[in-house]
Structure formats: structure tokens, C-alpha cells
Amino acid sequence: MGFFQKWKEKWTKQADAVTEKFKEGLSKTRNSLAGKVNDLIARYRKVDEEFFEELEEILIAADVGVTTVMELVDELKMEVKRRNIQDPAQMRDVIAEKLVDIYRAGADDKELSALNIQEGGLTVILFVGVNGVGKTTTIGKLAHKLKSEGKSVLLAAGDTFRAGAIEQLEAWGERVGVDVIKQAAGSDPAAVMYDAIQAAKARGVDVLLCDTAGRLQNKVNLMKELEKVKRVISREIPGAPHEVLLVFSAIFLRHGRAAAKQSEFNERARKSETRHQPRNSGRSA
Numbered sequence: 001m002g003f004f005q006k007w008k009e010k011w012t013k014q015a016d017a018v019t020e021k022f023k024e025g026l027s028k029t030r031n032s033l034a035g036k037v038n039d040l041i042a043r044y045r046k047v048d049e050e051f052f053e054e055l056e057e058i059l060i061a062a063d064v065g066v067t068t069v070m071e072l073v074d075e076l077k078m079e080v081k082r083r084n085i086q087d088p089a090q091m092r093d094v095i096a097e098k099l100v101d102i103y104r105a106g107a108d109d110k111e112l113s114a115l116n117i118q119e120g121g122l123t124v125i126l127f128v129g130v131n132g133v134g135k136t137t138t139i140g141k142l143a144h145k146l147k148s149e150g151k152s153v154l155l156a157a158g159d160t161f162r163a164g165a166i167e168q169l170e171a172w173g174e175r176v177g178v179d180v181i182k183q184a185a186g187s188d189p190a191a192v193m194y195d196a197i198q199a200a201k202a203r204g205v206d207v208l209l210c211d212t213a214g215r216l217q218n219k220v221n222l223m224k225e226l227e228k229v230k231r232v233i234s235r236e237i238p239g240a241p242h243e244v245l246l247v248f249s250a251i252f253l254r255h256g257r258a259a260a261k262q263s264e265f266n267e268r269a270r271k272s273e274t275r276h277q278p279r280n281s282g283r284s285a
Contacts, residue, residue, distance in 0.1 A: 033058070033059075033062040036058045036062075037055070037058060037092070037095060038092070040054055040055060040058060040088075041088045041089055041091060041092055044088045045088070046086060046087075046088065047080055047085055047086065047087075047088050047091060051088065051091075052073050052076065052077065055073065055076075055095075056069055056070075056073055059072065072098055072099070075098055076091070076094060076095065076098060079094055079098070080094075115243055116242045116243050117151075117206075117207070117242075118242055122197075122200055122201065122205060122206070122207075122208060122237060122240075123206065123207045123208070123240075123242050123243075124197070124207075124208045124210065124233055124237060124240040124241040124242055124243075125142075125207065125208070125209050125210065125241060125242065125243040125244075125245060126210045126212065126229070126230070126233070126241040126243070126244045126245070127139055127209070127210060127211055127212060127245050127247055128212055128226065128244060128245070128246055128247070129214060129246055129247040130214050131162070131214030132214065133214070133247050134247060135159075135211060135212070135214065135247045136159070136165065136168050136169050136172065136211055137172070138245075138247050139155060139169065139172065139209045139211055140169075140172030140173075140175065140176060142209060143155060143172065143173075143176045143178050143209055144175075144176045146206070146207050147176060147177065147178060151206040151207055152203070152204070152205045152206045152207070153176075153178045153205065153206065153207050153208075153209060154178060154179055154180075154181065154196065154199060154200045154203065154205045154207070154208050154209070155169055155172070155173050155178055155179070155180045155181065155196075155208075155209050155210075155211065156180075156181050156192055156193055156195075156196035156208060156209065156210040156211060157169045157170070157180055157181065157182035157183075157192060157211055158189040158192050158193055158196075158210050158211045158212045158213070158229065159189070159211045159212055159213040159214070160183065160184075160185055160186055160187045160188075160189055160192060160213065161185075161186070161213040162213060162214065163185070165211070165213070166180075166182050166185060169182075169211055170182070179199075181195050181196035181199050183195070189212060189213065189225060189228075189229050190225075190228045190229050190231075190232040193210060193229055193232050193233055194232050194236065196208055196210065197232075197233065197236045197237060198236075210229075210233070210241070212226065212229065213225075
């Protein structure tokens with residue numbers, strides 16, 4: 001094989017590799033929120049009800065809250081009428097403006113964003129929700145945020161049911177740099193919470209983040225297990241848990257909204273023999 005033939009083959013392989021990377025980059029762009037909105041705008045010739053319906057689906061799939069999406073679409077419809085917008089291309093800037101307005105409004109709303117942190121004492125935050133919505137990942141991210149604010153954090157591996165749940169929380173603990181209190185898989189979650197609270201007290205920890213197994217609100221036995229977890233926490237620390245965070249994503253929105261509407265998670269988590277009641281937030285994360 002001659003020199004030029006070898007060079008040609010080598011150059012072709014390099015060109016193919018660059019092309020594949022370029023295609024991969026385009027794919028990521030198309031799959032992003034901005035890419036999907038741009039694709040939507042390119043496919044429509046007028047701004048009609050079908051346009052807004054598909055826009056709703058795109059935003060919900062991107063994990064923008066349903067209430068936020070409904071409000072955003074209503075505002076966009078009003079803006080279309082006010083500006084007499086006919087061309088979908090004009091919607092790109094309008095959508096961006098409204099999203100920025102919503103972001104700024106949310107950033108200014110301190111009451112919604114503030115957690116019920118107990119100054120000078122241990123704060124216990126309990127995470128609940130259905131399977132696969134990202135409770136463990138949310139715990140890891142919150143642990144990182146709290147630690148970056150100078151607070152000491154401890155994690156409780158209360159999901160003793162799901163295969164790999166304890167290991168997943170340990171991985172987050174290692175990444176963030178916080179310890180995880182655990183027992184063997186299949187152990188009583190309430191016992192894990194007891195051990196975690198004792199460890200948190202002994203170490204003088206500021207915040208204890210408690211993971212729990214995923215469960216649907218209509219599974220009686222599992223909800224009773226959650227009640228038991230809450231009783232143990234309240235017995236050891238009156239008034240705790242100070243926050244009960246209901247985690248759900250757009251993908252699992254049907255179960256998440258049903259759970260929030262029926263308030264089963266919060267009601268089960270609030271049952272206690274003490275007079276102290278936690279400030280349950282029911283935030284999505």
C-alpha cells in the first residue's frame with residue numbers, strides 16, 4: 001500500500017470520527033429544551049392551539065412544574081393576542097422572556113425556597129415519594145448545598161428495600177464528603193432512623209437527611225411503615241421531622257400529583273403522639 005493510500009485512509013477515519021462527534025453534538029442540542037422548542041417553532045406555520053398543546057408537552061417533559069407550565073402558556077396566549085403574533089418564529093423571544101420572568105420570580109420568593117432549618121439544633125428532613133423519581137439523587141444534591149453553606153450533614157439510608165439503594169446513597173456520600181448511617185439490606189427502616197439520630201446527636205450534626213423506600217400512597221402496609229419511621233423520629237426529637245419533602249418528576253407526574261392531592265404522604269408522616277407538628281412542605285424536587 002502506497003504512502004498516499006495510507007494517508008487517505010487515515011484522514012478518512014479522522015474525518016468520520018469528527019463527523020460522528022458533530023452528529024452527537026447535534027443530537028444533544030435537539031434533545032435539549034431549547035432544541036425542542038426551536039424544532040417546534042420550525043414545524044408550525046401559525047401559532048394555534050395545537051402549537052400551545054405541544055409546547056406544554058415539551059415543557060412538562062423537561063421537568064418544568066405543571067402549575068408553572070399552565071401559567072406560562074396562559075401568559076403566552078395573552079401575549080400573542082396583545083402583540084397580534086402570527087409567525088411562530090416570533091414566539092422564540094417571547095417564550096424566553098416569560099421563562100426568565102418566572103425564574104426571577106421564583107428566586108425572589110424566599111418563603112418557598114427556605115427550609116425549616118433549626119438554628120442551634122439538629123434538623124431532620126424526611127424524603128418520601130414513589131419509586132424512581134430521584135429521592136436519593138435529590139438528597140445528594142441537597143447534602144452538597146448544605147455542606148457548601150457550612151453545615152455538617154449526615155445521611156440515613158432508610159431505603160432498605162430497593163436493591164442497590166444503600167450503595168447509591170453511599171456513592172453520593174463519598175462524592176459529597178458526608179457519612180451515611182446504614183444497616184443491612186432488608187433491615188427495619190425505623191431502626192436505621194434510630195441509629196442515624198443517635199449518631200447525629202453524638203456528632204453534633206446540623207442536618208440529618210433521611211432516605212426512604214419508594215412507595216405509592218395507596219399501599220397500606222408501606223404507608224404504615226412510613227408512620228412507624230415518623231414515630232421513631234418524633235420520639236427521639238420532638239417536633240421532627242422538621243421537613244417532609246415529597247419528591248416527584250414530570251415523568252411520574254400522575255402518581256406524584258395523586259399523592260400530593262390526597263396528602264397521604266404528609267398525613268402519614270405527621271402522625272405522632274407528641275404535640276409538636278412538623279412544617280411539611282410537600283415541595284417537588
